Amino acid sequence: MLPKIVIDTNVMVSGLYSRRGYAYQLLQLVGAGRFDICLSVALMLEYEDVLTRNLGRLHITPQAVEDVLDYHANVAHQPRLFFLWRPYLSDPKDDMVLELAVNGGCDSIVTFNKRHFRGCEDFGVQVVEPGEFLAQLGAVR
16 A cells, blocks of 8 residues: 655645755655645645745746646545544644544655644654655655
8 A cells, every 4th residue: 555645835835946855856756656645625725825925936837836736636635524633733734734644544744844743643643754755665866
């Protein structure tokens, strides 16, 4: 069975900002059969909001953002959210990511803000940075 992950917004932004880092490598593997991703409407809306606000910094077009989001929506598992644990983490947006991970049966949340997700292991979800996750896959370049 493939590992299933939730990609935090900061990883999405980083991966679209630079083609040199682990976040970019991770985004390149989405839909390639190495792992599965989970998405919710709320997380997609957050991706869209943050990416749109940062277009100038990211040096990509609005159409490119739309294309990336459409692709992710097409390849992602979109579980129904039955259980909510709010507030559990210090940031409600992070709670949304945790709820998606748990309801989607995810193995990991991939983020650069590991400290924001302290306690996720209580739900059986590990919190890893993109490089750590790629190393687990044996996919680090």
